[in-house]
Amino acid sequence: MSEFNHITVLLNEAVDGLKVKPTGQYVDATLGGGGHTKAILDRLADGGHLYSFDQDQTAINYNQTNLANYIDDGRLTLVKSNFRDLSEALGKLGVHKIDGIVYDLGVSSPQFDDAKRGFSYNHDAPLDMRMDQNQDLTALEVVNEWPYKKLIRILSRYGEEKFSKQIARSIERHREEQPIETTLQLAEIVKNAIPAATRRHGGNPAKRSFQAVRIAVNDELGSLEESLEQALELIDVNGRISVITFQSLEDRLVKSMFREKTTIQDLPSGIPVIPEEMKPHYRLINRKPILPNQQELENNRRAHSAKLRIIEKIK
Numbered sequence: 054m055s056e057f058n059h060i061t062v063l064l065n066e067a068v069d070g071l072k073v074k075p076t077g078q079y080v081d082a083t084l085g086g087g088g089h090t091k092a093i094l095d096r097l098a099d100g101g102h103l104y105s106f107d108q109d110q111t112a113i114n115y116n117q118t119n120l121a122n123y124i125d126d127g128r129l130t131l132v133k134s135n136f137r138d139l140s141e142a143l144g145k146l147g148v149h150k151i152d153g154i155v156y157d158l159g160v161s162s163p164q165f166d167d168a169k170r171g172f173s174y175n176h177d178a179p180l181d182m183r184m185d186q187n188q189d190l191t192a193l194e195v196v197n198e199w200p201y202k203k204l205i206r207i208l209s210r211y212g213e214e215k216f217s218k219q220i221a222r223s224i225e226r227h228r229e230e231q232p233i234e235t236t237l238q239l240a241e242i243v244k245n246a247i248p249a250a251t252r253r254h255g256g257n258p259a260k261r262s263f264q265a266v267r268i269a270v271n272d273e274l275g276s277l278e279e280s281l282e283q284a285l286e287l288i289d290v291n292g293r294i295s296v297i298t299f300q301s302l303e304d305r306l307v308k309s310m311f312r313e314k315t316t317i318q319d320l321p322s323g324i325p326v327i328p329e330e331m332k333p334h335y336r337l338i339n340r341k342p343i344l345p346n347q348q349e350l351e352n353n354r355r356a357h358s359a360k361l362r363i364i365e366k367i368k
């Protein structure tokens with residue numbers, strides 16, 4: 054693949070937030086088109102190293118060519134792995150401490166725009182939605198085999214879909230007659246299950262259901278939580294984690310994990326001075342999430358829902 058048109062969101066903010074040390078050891082958990090990777094590499098000198106993860110072979114292949122000079126000069130290692138296996142994959146490379154890590158979550162534009170990946174309700178394709186092409190579970194299995202109650206749960210939890218019951222019931226009815234095999238079939242079933250008055254506003258009616266199925270297929274929230282737990286352990290003192298999220302469920306997860314790590318849990322009342330050992334090991338760099346600026350919002354549709362949170366290990 055020669056073109057990989059992904060416009061990186063919050064590029065400088067996320068990388069500036071890492072306070073890159075030229076000789077530090079860094080991780081980009083979500084390589085994609087390599088936007089954040091390249092920005093980190095440009096701040097590294099001899100002795101500095103970046104490990105860039107992606108579970109999608111297409112992203113790895115593209116960057117193997119596109120960033121070959123950084124691989125050849127010993128600054129970059131590409132790791133084809135789910136970031137939920139962060140510690141294990143880094144351990145195999147002899148890395149047990151890092152100075153920073155960035156996550157730019159979700160799917161890349163090329164994944165979304167490549168019809169055959171089955172992420173989009175705008176292109177007709179087999180129901181797939183796997184970021185990792187070697188994974189067994191596909192959207193076809195979720196839609197055709199997951200029980201009715203489980204469908205309701207993912208539609209309402211991951212899609213925040215008000216009409217989860219109606220949609221799940223309609224999916225069940227259709228799949229009893231014949232398998233639901235394509236993105237456009239699913240989009241049509243979802244659209245017809247939603248009351249006509251609601252369909253008229255709020256964008257494509259299938260958007261929330263497609264998000265829900267995608268999150269379920271890739272276990273996006275489970276892998277993020279597991280990975281962040283490991284990242285918090287892996288970062289050295291003064292090390293930082295930057296996370297860019299694109300939907301409220303991810304952002305809530307990051308916010309609550311970071312809050313837990315930066316506040317004192319179960320502080321007994323009436324303590325005049327907080328003992329050093331009770332003080333948190335981490336601090337938030339910004340209380341509120343960092344949002345894209347006006348220019349970025351105008352130039353990049355994906356930027357609208359983006360939020361950046363940064364945490365630092367202080368002791």
Ligand SMILES: C[S@@+](CC[C@H](N)C(=O)[O-])C[C@H]1O[C@@H](n2cnc3c(N)ncnc32)[C@H](O)[C@@H]1O
Binds near residue numbers: 060083087108137
């Ligand atoms: C939004 S894109 C990253 C874009 C990148 N920052 C850039 O500037 O081009 C997200 C990438 O992360 C990958 N990804 C998402 N979840 C992952 C996971 N759990 N493990 C590994 N890679 C993941 C996707 O395959 C995709 O290529």
